[in-house]
Amino acid sequence: MRTLLDFEKPIAELESKLEDMKRLANENNVDVSGAVRTLNDNIEQLKKETFANLTRWQRVQLSRHPDRPYTLDYIERICQEFHELHGDRTVRDDPSMVGGFATIEGQTVMVIGQQKGRKTKERQHRNFGMPNPEGYRKALRLMKLAEKFNKPIVTLIDTPGAFPGLEAEERGQAEAIARNLKEMMLLTVPVICIIIGEGASGGALGIAIGDKVLMLENSWYSVISPENCSTILWRSWDYKEQAAEALKLTSTDMLQNKLIDGVIEEPLGGAHLDWDDMSNRLKKRILNEIEELSKKTPQQRIDERIEKFCAMGEFEEV
Structure with missing residues (x-):
C-alpha cells in the first residue's frame, strides 16, 4: 500500500x-x-x-519517503551488470556501504553508495544507512581499485549520517572520513557524486568529494539534520521546520550557494512515484557527465576539483 x-x-x-x-x-x-x-x-x-x-521541511520528508528508491534500486535499473565487492581488508564488511564494478550502457564504472533497509530486519542489517569506519575504508579501497584500472567512479549518497556509536569512534570514524576527503580530492579518474536522498554531515561528505556533485530535486544536504539542529538550539524536535528553513538545505539552496554543480529533476510528485523514469534520468546524467569529464586530463580534473572545494565559503565584506 x-x-x-x-x-x-x-x-x-x-x-x-x-x-x-x-x-x-x-x-x-x-x-x-x-x-x-x-x-x-x-x-x-x-x-x-x-x-x-513545497517548504524545505516537506522536501526533507520527501527525501525520506519510505517508497523512495535506494542505492541498490538504482543500480538494479541503471546497470546491466553489477559485481558487489565486500570488506575493508582491516576489520569487516559494512552492509550499510555497498559498492562494486558495474556496466552502464557498455561503460564500466565503480558504483559506491549508502544503502538503507525497508523492513525492520533489513534496516538493522544495513544499520539504517549509517556506515561505520570500515564502510568508509571499504569505499576508499574500491575507489583506489577503480583508479588502478582507470574506471570512473559514481557515488550515490543517502545517509542520515555516519554511525555515532562509541565503537565507531574507537575504530577511527573521524580518521576514516578525513582520509576519504583527502584521497578523493586526488583521484585521477572522473568522480561523480549524487545525493539521492539524505545527505547528512560527514557521513555524506565521506563519499561526496568529486568533479561533479549533483543532487536529486527532492534531496537535502547539510551539516546537520533539522531535528538535531532543533534539539541543539531549542532543546526540542518541535522546531524542526524552522530549523530546515534556516539551514537552507534543499537542492535549490545548495546550487544557489555554489556548493553543488547541478540538480537532477525528479518526476512530478517525487522519485518514489516512478522508479524507472527517475533511474533513466539518473543514467542519462551519469553518462553525460562521464563523457564530459573524460575529455580532461587527470591533472586538470584534480586541479579543478581542489579549486572548486577551496572556493567554498569564501566571502567579501563590503
Missing part, C-alpha cells in the same frame, strides 16, 4: 475519485471521458501547484 505524506493526501483523494469514476463507468457502460479528462487536468494542476511550493 502506498505511503502518503500529509501534502500528498489531497492529490491521492482526487486520484481515488478518478479510479472510482472509471470503475463505475465500466460497470454501467457509461461514457464519462469528458469528466475523466477534466479530473485528470485538475489532478495534474494540483500536483504542479503542490510540488512547486
